Amino acid sequence: MMIDCFIPFADKESTSQTIQLFQSCPLIQNIHILYTGETPNISLPNHCFLLKVDRLTSSNTMLSISDSVQSSHMLLYFKSTPPELSYKALHRMAQHLEDPTAGMAYSNYYEIKDGKVQKHPVIDYQIGSLRDDFDFGPLIMFNSKAFKDAVYDVFEGGDTLPYAGWYAVRLFISIHYRIIHINEYLYSQIEEDLRISGEKQFDYVNPQNQKVQKDMEQACAFFLAEYEADISPIKEKLDLTKGDFEYTASVIIPVRNRVKTIKDAIGSVLSQKAKFKFNVLIIDNHSDDGTTEAIDEFKENPLVVHLIPERTDLGIGGCWDYAVNQPNCGRFAVQLDSDDLYSGPTTLQQIVDKFKKEHCGMVIGSYRMCDFNLNTLPPGIIDHKEWTDKNGMNNALRVNGLGAPRAFYTPLIRKIGFPNVSYGEDYAVGLAISRSYKIGRIYIPIYLCRRWEGNSDHALSIEQTNANNTYKDSIRTRELMIRKGLGHLRNKMFDDETRFLNEGRKAKELEKSINKQMKMWTLAKSNHDNLKDVSVDEIKVDGIPMMIQFNPARMVSTGAKVDKKSIEKRPCFLCESNRPPQQQVLNTMDGLDILINPYPILPGHLTIAEQKHIPQKTIDPVEDFIKLFVIIPDTYAIFYNGAKCGASAPDHMHYQAVPIKYIPLIKFYESNKIEKELIDRKENIWNIEKERTYLEARLYKVTNYLCPLLCLEFDNDIDCNSMLQCVLESLPVHENEEEARFNLIAWKIDIEKIAVIVIPRSKHRPDCYSAKGDKQLMVSPGALDMSGIIVTARQEDFNKIDEKEIKHIIKECGLSKKEMEESIERYEQTEDENNEFDDEFDNEFDIDDYWNKYGNKLPN
Known part of the structure; x- marks a missing residue:
């Protein structure tokens, strides 16, 4: 070496x-x-x-x-x-x-x-x-x-x-x-x-x-x-109207042993002139130098709330967390350190105005460095003008602080929480907020940061500086890994159309057709490109992974009126004569046109429309659903939304297709966590002594999903149409409806075998869809929603939907366990009449003889 x-x-x-x-x-x-x-x-x-x-x-x-x-x-x-x-x-x-x-x-x-x-x-x-x-x-x-x-x-x-x-x-x-x-x-x-150290740390500003x-x-x-951890600017506006708050703003002052400065800080708050109600919450962290008594001098003022936590192990972050969760905390929680001051009487008003103007999750101001006598110290004004709306949320990982004073939207900060430390707690929550929400900046000094000999970061030892830097680096590491994970999630779910197709003739042909279509149709290209930046969250419901997607473009489907009168009023957008001139047919098979979906949930989202204008009803042409695998790449799953189960065009027969890798239900089904019970099994055996060809179809009941499911697994060459049709005909049919309510989703398990999941439905939309006020969630579940991709078209729905709501929606829209058992009983009673396999077998074979002779050589 x-x-x-x-x-x-x-x-x-x-x-x-x-x-x-x-x-x-x-x-x-x-x-x-x-x-x-x-x-x-x-x-x-x-x-x-x-x-x-x-x-x-x-x-x-x-x-x-x-x-x-x-x-x-x-x-x-x-x-x-x-x-x-x-x-x-x-x-x-x-x-x-x-x-x-x-x-x-x-x-x-x-x-x-x-x-x-x-x-x-x-x-x-x-x-x-x-x-x-x-x-x-x-x-x-x-x-x-x-x-x-x-x-x-x-x-x-x-x-x-x-x-x-x-x-x-x-x-x-x-x-x-x-x-x-x-x-x-x-x-x-x-x-x-x-x-x-107190002078060196501001070199970057x-x-x-x-x-x-x-x-x-x-x-x-x-x-x-390169590390796939960068994030795009936040475009969505945060709803700032959640919850009932008596006060618009609360100033939060954590304090311990600051008898020399605490009264100045409180006075700075009380001098504020604002057009709204505000108060000040002082978290007295068991001071023993006279600070407590100094605060008590303001006890006659109803705006001053003196709080002493029962716990004795709280750092500054813990005090903040304690404060923002108080019932009398305002809609916006605003920082004031116990040895600092607001620079003038309009600080609070400027901060709240910034929140309301930009709908951000956090507002950060600028400050002037000064000594105890308010004389300016170098470097003077700290305004963090290095922050930009375009890249501030990424550059925040590089700089060592985000500025002051800091203010938070209280419902959001209650959800995120503060780490219970006394250094870097504000930086940690600032990074977390910047990941998903806009941060508003005020570039004029509205705060006075007083440096004096008693100040906690005036001059630190190398050991304390190292401890602080190690902690902040750990915050960055955690945040970096979260952002990288979110990047992988977005890439996994919303990558370019050309990347999710596997090798093979069908995949290349489809890829070529999609690329050509994107060049010709600006709307489709724009909506597909925007998928890379949609907000995505992952949540586990009863241990089952689900994806929540905020996709405003899907409002055309989520908010679609599908009643008979509304349908009759509008031209059918799936009929060839009514399609936009830019929309081209990617491929055709047996009277079905394959089109790119201009309002996609996932990249390469396809719509497969019947050329004739016939109602959305799949019991009769169920074989078309399976035949689509002839021209659709094996990397795709094909799905069907019933007329009352998520279809935005219930008047025109169509299927859809998306890449398999994005669908949580398929991943769950193919994992070792799935629990299923065999209901029925059909086999086909011929030319045994020469080829010993063995084909089979198995019908299962899935027992550990959020709603009851049926799944048919079958070999490619076996005719299972009648078996699937028998399953669908066994489901309950609502009054005045021609078809049972269900979603279908099919994919190739491997090169030889296909799986079709039947998601029986009881309801078209959950009650929360039509609820009023805060109780409304505009979620209109189709096959993908029921398969674990919950699509929200409104920011407020994306923000508030949680594990409990998702579980309730899927259970409410799915079939009850009792109705599922009744459907299985009907299937078992009628299968002999509708099953074409048995007639074929019985004419040629004695199944018992064949199993006695060859059973030990055939797969179980």
């Missing part, structure tokens, strides 16, 4: 000392001196080379380093003064990189401040360690392949990052390799930045660093896209 070393040129003396230091290590093969501007006038020993760069951390520099590396490992040193290496320091780093999964290693070190040597421990790297100021120390070693891979991955497209090249490279290394923290003190270096920060944001965006 040999190492190429890269060091910055500082001055002739310091650089010569650094070269001599590294050349004394036998592992160092080459040393490259990085310089900008004029070529340094320095005499170089053997195996030392000058490498001109534009900036030490730029993308061009990273590319130059990658091209120059000749050894299996490389070392980057970022300081201008030479380090002092501990015993075999580089050997220890190299040892940790012997692991082929390790891409980068860094260690603790000693720092020399004002001539004094002190320990500088660093923290473990997590995948969520996205801060661009993460402290690796100035000496870092790499597996050269890992470094080169990352440089190629991030810059292969020609992207340039003048400031954030190094930051981007280490992010991309972390995707495929481990970044190792060596918990040993392997070197010493002179610390030149002597500012206290300093206007002087704006160009650097924009570059860092771009690098982080590259990483999030």
